[in-house]
Amino acid sequence: xxxxKFLNSKxxxxxxxxxxxxxxxxxxNLKDFQKYGLSVALRxxxxxxxxxxxxxxxxxxxxxxxQVFAHTKKKVLILAPLAVVEQTKEExxxxxxxxxxxxxxxxxxxxxxxxxxxxxxxxxxSSILKGRDGKTSRLLIDTFKHFKxxxxxxATPSPNDHMELGYHSEFLGYxxxxxxLAMYFVHDGGQTSKWRLRxxxxxxxxxxxxxxxxxxxxxSTLGFCGDGYSLPEISYIEHFIKVENNSNTLFGDxxxxxxxxxxxxxxxxxDRLKITADMVNNSSEQFIIWCLGNKEADEITKLIPDxxxxxxxxxxxxxxxxxxxxxxxxxxxxxxxxxIAAMGMNYQNCNNMIFMSYDFKFEKFYQAVRRCYRFGQTKxxxxxLLIPESQTNVRNSILxxxxxxxxxxxxxxxxxxxxDYKKNIPEREYKEQIINLPNFII
Numbered sequence: 339x340x341x342x343k344f345l346n347s348k349x350x351x352x353x354x355x356x357x358x359x360x361x362x363x364x365x366x367n368l369k370d371f372q373k374y375g376l377s378v379a380l381r382x383x384x385x386x387x388x389x390x391x392x393x394x395x396x397x398x399x400x401x402x403x404x405q406v407f408a409h410t411k412k413k414v415l416i417l418a419p420l421a422v423v424e425q426t427k428e429e430x431x432x433x434x435x436x437x438x439x440x441x442x443x444x445x446x447x448x449x450x451x452x453x454x455x456x457x458x459x460x461x462x463x464s465s466i467l468k469g470r471d472g473k474t475s476r477l478l479i480d481t482f483k484h485f486k487x488x489x490x491x492x493a494t495p496s497p498n499d500h501m502e503l504g505y506h507s508e509f510l511g512y513x514x515x516x517x518x519l520a521m522y523f524v525h526d527g528g529q530t531s532k533w534r535l536r537x538x539x540x541x542x543x544x545x546x547x548x549x550x551x552x553x554x555x556x557x558s559t560l561g562f563c564g565d566g567y568s569l570p571e572i573s574y575i576e577h578f579i580k581v582e583n584n585s586n587t588l589f590g591d592x593x594x595x596x597x598x599x600x601x602x603x604x605x606x607x608x609d610r611l612k613i614t615a616d617m618v619n620n621s622s623e624q625f626i627i628w629c630l631g632n633k634e635a636d637e638i639t640k641l642i643p644d645x646x647x648x649x650x651x652x653x654x655x656x657x658x659x660x661x662x663x664x665x666x667x668x669x670x671x672x673x674x675x676x677x678i679a680a681m682g683m684n685y686q687n688c689n690n691m692i693f694m695s696y697d698f699k700f701e702k703f704y705q706a707v708r709r710c711y712r713f714g715q716t717k718x719x720x721x722x723l724l725i726p727e728s729q730t731n732v733r734n735s736i737l738x739x740x741x742x743x744x745x746x747x748x749x750x751x752x753x754x755x756x757x758d759y760k761k762n763i764p765e766r767e768y769k770e771q772i773i774n775l776p777n778f779i780i
Contacts (some may be wrong), residue, residue: 352512352549355486356383357409365401367433371562372398375552379489380405384510386464386490386551388750392686392713393554393567395491396426399460400435406487407439412457414487416442417478419463420654421661422682426462444654445474448481458487463681465492465701467509468502479509490551493708503547512550522546544753552757553750560755571718572711576733577613581605581726599732600631603695606726607634610694613724615641617692618671624664624688627673628680628706630695635673638694645671648678664688676702685709689717694724698732700739 359380361373368376372394379385379402389395403414418426423442430437443451445466453459459482461467467475467490482488488510504518513521522543523533535543558564581602603610611634618625619642627642629635632649639647646669648660661679664672667687672679680702688710696703711719725733 352382352546354382356381359405359409365397365404365433365435367397368401369394369557369562371554371557371560372401374560374562375554376402376405378552382550383486384488384512384550386492386506386510388492388551388553390555390713390747391493391708391711392715393557395462395493396429397433397435399462399489399491400426400430400433400440402489403440403458403460404435406458410457410487413438413455414440414458414460415451415453415456416440416460416462417445417448418442419682420444420446421658421679422462424658424662425665425682425684445478448477453481456485458489459485460489460491461509462491464490464506464509465502465681467505475505475509482509483511485511493705503551507547507550510550513546544749545756547750548753548757551750551754553747553754555747555751559751567713569711569713570715572707573718573720575720575722577722577724578730579606579609579613579724579726581728599697599729602726602728603630603634605728606724607637610634610724610726611637611641614638614692614694617722618642618645621690623670623690624667625671626664626679626685626688626691626706626709627671628676628691628693628696629673630675630697634694635675639673642671642673644669645673648672648674650675650678676706680706680709683709684712686712686715689715689719690722691720692722692724696723696732696736698735700736700743703736704740704743 357380359377361377364373364376375387375389376398379387387395387398389398399416403416406414416426423444426442427437429435430440440460441456461478467478490506490509504513504515507518508514519533522536522539524536525533554560556564556567558567614627615638618627627635627638627645629638635647635649639645646660646664648657652660657678660669660672661674661683663669665683665685665687672685672688676696676699691707691710693703693706707719707721711721723733
């Protein structure tokens with residue numbers, strides 16, 4: 339009997355620290371699956387929503403804040419990217435969620451904020467936690483260490499690194515990053531800086547993750563009605579650009595490295611500017627133009643009369659004004675970088691985008707595409723990719739990471755359905771849904 343107790347003591351348990359909420363008192367604008375997710379999150383106390391783009395993370399986190407405020411009589415703090423702050427306030431007014439139940443600030447303001455006046459915290463676009471040893475992520479983990487109510491919201495954890503889930507776990511106050519490494523991961527060969535999930539630990543790892551999170555790719559995954567959550571078609575149109583061979587090799591199609599990528603892009607700048615300007619100036623529709631470098635962003639803005647370049651050096655209020663202005667149709671063409679506008683913004687008003695350049699970072703690419711390609715988009719989406727011949731390996735890297743991404747989402751969805759998050763969906767029918775998950779990047 340003592341040995342049985344010893345074994346039971348080794349079981350990993352996620353204690354519920356929240357409260358039972360009355361779904362009938364939830365905001366009437368919430369969908370059934372959102373109400374269900376909120377009930378689970380409020381009961382758990384510290385939880386994560388991994389809801390895909392367009393599945394209502396904003397209204398869900400706002401109602402979560404409203405319910406925590408009603409229960410504790412203290413405000414909730416919401417942390418979000420700069421431009422998303424104003425958009426979230428507009429969403430609250432739209433859905434009649436009282437502004438007095440929360441304060442919302444961008445991450446840069448946290449260091450000057452007295453968090454003792456809040457009962458709970460929401461981390462919007464919580465993939466920011468993946469840099470555990472970075473300044474922002476460390477600040478978030480330490481600042482809210484003793485909070486009883488926490489909610490993380492992001493469409494996708496990092497698709498090429500399971501350990502981002504470890505950072506979420508640590509922030510929420512469950513197993514630490516290092517504990518998860520020790521229990522579920524092993525060094526990948528001789529590279530001590532890389533870790534991979536132990537084969538025999540995969541099942542236990544996913545079961546653990548789904549004790550404090552819920553992943554939804556489509557409401558039907560958890561047995562709810564999926565009507566209205568069908569994505570339109572998306573076309574990835576590749577424009578291959580010949581480049582001068584200055585690589586000191588026989589052939590000019592040598593794969594570019596991450597270190598040399600920006601230097602290599604300069605070889606094709608003029609051609610990329612011309613292709614982009616011709617495409618956009620011969621259309622009357624809205625476009626987003628994604629750039630990596632300041633020079634190409636400045637140059638393309640000069641070539642397109644009705645465009646605005648939103649860049650990092652802009653003052654905060656100007657940046658927010660223009661990012662929201664594009665969503666409202668105040669100008670036709672937005673030129674910017676993924677690190678500025680790829681997280682959180684809703685640009686369903688636009689169905690055309692051009693990647694004048696992009697790098698090996700899949701998450702930024704995925705999030706940039708999802709600003710337009712999201713549930714609620716009514717038009718087919720066109721994504722133009724300008725690819726110098728020497729950078730085909732960059733494109734191939736994105737495709738490989740895409741496969742890893744959908745495998746992760748598939749795993750998380752399967753295990754979420756096996757928790758108490760499942761709504762009477764037949765096992766056979768659910769497995770068929772998972773097997774037929776769409777491949778969005780072609």
